Amino acid sequence: MANIERKANARWSGDLRSGKGTLSTGSGALQEQAYSFQTRFENSPGTNPEELLAAAHSGCFTMQLSALLAAAGHPARLLATDATCVMEPNGGGFKITKMVLKVRGSVDGLDQAGFEEQVNKAAEMCPLSQVMKGNVQIEHEAVLEN
Numbered sequence: 681m682a683n684i685e686r687k688a689n690a691r692w693s694g695d696l697r698s699g700k701g702t703l704s705t706g707s708g709a710l711q712e713q714a715y716s717f718q719t720r721f722e723n724s725p726g727t728n729p730e731e732l733l734a735a736a737h738s739g740c741f742t743m744q745l746s747a748l749l750a751a752a753g754h755p756a757r758l759l760a761t762d763a764t765c766v767m768e769p770n771g772g773g774f775k776i777t778k779m780v781l782k783v784r785g786s787v788d789g790l791d792q793a794g795f796e797e798q799v800n801k802a803a804e805m806c807p808l809s810q811v812m813k814g815n816v817q818i819e820h821e822a823v824l825e826n
Contacts, residue, residue, distance in 0.1 A: 703727065730765040730776065737808045738763035741781055745802035749787055752798065757786040779812060782821040795824040 687706035693699055702712040710727075719726030738761040749756050766778035781803075785795055799822040803809055809818055 734763035
């Protein structure tokens with residue numbers, strides 16, 4: 681398989697606090713999505729880089745888990761992963777310190793221990809988990825809902 685490249689861009693005008701920007705993706709899934717200091721630090725409506733990272737990580741992890749479950753002969757009926765990206769003050773700036781992934785699954789033929797085993801494998805193999813490994817604490821919670 682050839683290398684995969686994905687593209688996105690950010691545009692920003694003004695200073696940090698009063699400025700405004702937009703985020704767009706090459707696929708068009710995001711088109712000039714507004715973001716600002718208020719959407720990032722004050723929970724105003726709109727998006728921010730941390731929630732996009734959480735969305736990307738939950739999507740990547742869930743796809744990896746799905747592939748592992750199917751390869752083990754237990755295709756998932758449903759997987760739902762909630763991700764929480766934690767950013768903390770750090771030396772006058774901020775640092776992403778933790779990502780918490782809570783996955784619920786409906787998978788035939790597995791018990792809780794078997795599901796947790798596959799979750800742990802997915803955590804090691806997920807490309808976005810690999811990017812963060814050693815720099816961001818990643819926690820997993822797995823709940824089998826059969």
